[in-house]
Amino acid sequence: METTTSQLVATLHDRLPAGASQFLTASLPAAVATTAKAIAPSRPLRIAGALAAAVAAYRIIKALTAPRALRTLARVGPLTTIRVMLRGLGFMETVDVLNEIVRQDAERRGLISPGEPIPGAWLAWFGNWTVTLANPADVKQMVTDPATFEKVMFDEVGLDLQHQFFGTNVVMSNGEEWKRHRKVVNSAFRRGWSTHFFGDVGRDLVAELDKLAARNGTMDPSDWMHRAALDALCVAAFGDPLHAVSNPDTKLLNLYHDLLRDIFNQVGNVLPITRLFSRRTTQKRIQDFNEFLFQIIDKKSTEMRATSSIDNDDDEQRARRNLLELMIAAARDETFSREDLRANLLVFFLAGHDTTANALCYAIYLLGLHPDVQAKARAEVLKAMDLDKEAASVPARDAPYPTNDQQTQLHYLTKVIKETMRLFPSIGNIPFRRVTKDVTLASNGMTLPRGTITVVDLIALQRSPRWWGPTANMFDPERWADGDEAMHPTDWAWAPFSGGPRICMGSQFSLIEQRVLLAMLLARYEWNTVGDEAAMQEMPRTVPGLLLQPIGIRVSMRRRE
Template sequence: MAAFSTIAAPAAWIIQLVAARTTNRTRVLAAFLAVAVGWAARRIYKSVLPPRSLRHLPYAPALAYLRSNLRGDGFLNWKPALLDLTREDAMRKGVIKSMDETPDVFLMWLVGTWFVHLANPDDAKLLYTQHELFEKAVISDGLGFSPMFFGRNVFSVPTPEWKHHRKVVNPAFRRGWDTSFFGEPARNLIAELDAASSAGKTIDPADWMQRMTLDGLTLAAFGTSLDAIRHPNGDMVATYNAILKSLSNFRELLHPWYEQSAAGKRVKRDILRFNQFLFDLIDNKTAQLKAQGRLGQANAEDNDNDRRDLLEMMIQAAEGSDFTREDLRSNMAIFFLAGHDTTANELSFAIYLMGLHKDVQNKARAEVIQIMGKDAARRAATCDAADMVYPTSEQERAFTYLNFVIKETMRLYPSVAKLPRRKTSAPVTLSNGVKLPAGVPVTVDTYALQRDKAVYGPDADEFKPDRWASTVGKDGAVPMHPPAHNYSWAPFGGGQRICIGQQFSLVEQRVVLAMLLLRYEWDVVGNANALKGVPDMIPSDVTLHSKGIEVQLRRRSA
């Protein structure tokens, strides 16, 4: 109780001070204030100490997390440091024997809540496959204006409601993706990168990949692109980016009067404008389908199904059901985030890692040339950006080594570093015998899981795409689903509620990386941290966003 005594000391001091110097009336007031201070101190103390039922698990002190957050440390700085503190506690408790080990189960603190982190494949599998036992927490339970933006969607709602959403949403994703959705925006990207390359300028891949994937998403989702590549400050592009920046700023959200502040009122206006933009898209698309007599044709055969946009397919699937206009809007809002932001991060890290590891870059390029043909490679090196060749669906599915690169990138730098919060709906016994009571917040620590040396060996922190060579199936396919690896690789989650945009993301990554490999060679330069393999990161507890990476592009010769 020493820590509580330290926190509560001001209350006792106030009582002593006012007792000596004030009137009886003021003493009553001061006593009330002292009680309030003591109550607040106790609440703070309880919020930074794990619940008694979980205190036997290893954990890093909450104050260590707070210090990192207040300093604005990037993920690759604070996460390994907190994991080391957790390992030290695990060794004191006899859970592990070496600092090279990661405990299967541990606690981490976030904004007053202690989360159970699962970092072993067996427990990850349990959580992903028993989704009714580990129920999702609704995004509307979050801070600030998250509920207004995300609403209730297929990603976040509890299982009974999720079954309602997936009837409309899943069919729109269970299809192929025409590579033109990504190849056409990538041509605009290459035009901009050509200009940077010819001027000798470096690029930050994070910025360009965010813009590229936003254009790819809006083209695939609505049939029209926001053209963020050429117009990064366009009205809706700027509005959307401002919303994301505000919703991910934990220090701002923790301000007790945030929603009444100028910043809070500004983001509320932005969200209302963006929501209206989505409603207008929904209404216009619905009117278009109605005019064409196609509203009730969700199950009709379509020879060009891979080219149909998501919104069209969802509106058709929702026709005649109780899936509302707001349901459509909230699902489109989450697709904006999940459909471009995460893929952009993976593309950025793949470019970064191939810039550091030129042997990997050269090997990936050789495969792309071998599959797409030497004529395509010659054309890609010399043609105008508007004529840049991109892989066909058959070609992008044929890449093997490029899939190794993507898979290894997603292992080391999963866009979503931990699974968004679940909660136990009943008591659970984990693989090592640890018992969790009902109502405990739980997450899969994807970052720790996918760097576990017990699974990946002593080189678990190293970028080695060839480690996946042994996983290739007899048909030549590279398995990209968690059961193939007993859930030791699960950047998209797993089970029935696996990320529905998985194939969308993988196709986009293969198309864009293949085009860049055909057009350029590149190196990582400049930023000292990036050159040492620890790029700077935007502070976040959930998603990994690099910043300040400098890449020097050079056009390839024919």
């Protein structure tokens, strides 16, 4: 037994860094001896038990030890990460703390000068060691070459609940399977987006906000924007609003929110053991939500069999179709199953509403902190929509919203939207990729061995003084040049919708939704932001999880005279 353990220690000594091997040399023999003693009814069993314990210890230490080829990067390790995550901070606060640790590590190693911003690439641990990128050249490389940088699937990193819920769809697939999904889903997105999808929801919204304004009350923009965006998404995705704006407490909405909380639980994802007692409840919620999706699909498929062909639509008719109709129509020529439809409809729910809701919420928040920007955006809206003073006093059901043409003239508002999404990208990361072969990183020539996981930190990228200068952390819509309204990255220091072949399919949808809802609010109200100290310092707290959703901000709305 002694020999076996010391041989193992010697082998590990060669393969592990100094700290880990010292720890092993000191602790492994004692751990093996104790384990063996405790479980040892017979000698062969003792040996087997001791070896199993040693192998388990080796695996744990290996998982916790930074890969040798990547150790030149600044890093933050698992124990620190877990300690920070257990503090229960919000998403943005967690990123801030962890990135400052990385920055200090980079300083200590001489990779950056004292006080310089975080480097463009570093090593972090999110259950797996991950090369985190925040350098335009590397971001471009990662997202434009999906054959080398394959999307990491949930089940590959032990997120089996998520895998079960998402299934295989346009977000969760690679290679030929991804092309099959993207082809069908893309045909549903290849169209204009009629502003009525958002204008009708906007009218429901202002009907509620009018009541609040009449009481001189303050509102939580996060709550209202989530409900409005969900209604808009449901109309656009399958033709039916959930009426979340006027009726926030339905069984379905509660189910959806509980499910999201379960699925995107930051600690649960990094430490699956913490899900031990909640797993069955989550599985039941998944089942209930899937039933809801299947019902919608079956109803729409039946309706479509009875109606005239979608293929004869002109552009105007197509712009008013919902996504599910177009997807079912496109799926007829492909091998696309009922489950394929469910998994992609789910994507619209998950990708298509919280994201835009958060973007809208931050835009309202920032406009409320910057009255000059708000006034300039309002002047543009009133001009583009040809509205006079009376427009703010019409009944909510007639509240004006921009036509399809008018929304394209909201250039300054678009700058506000882009600048908001720079400072607060609704999703903090461009999702994880795994390199399929050894690859040289564009920014620093370092080789990432095959199998390395990468991710883009959008907050570090889009707030870095390296790419945005000394005013990087300030809200300044004027930094965007006239005509610079693309939602795809141009210089790759701005990429909230990602880029390349897997660019977000809903970027135009989201842009038009944001323009319409913000235009309606600007035409009807003036507002200012109030809130806790963090909110007033332009760095509101956020909820824990994967999305940037602010907490602690409120907005005081007044009807315009």
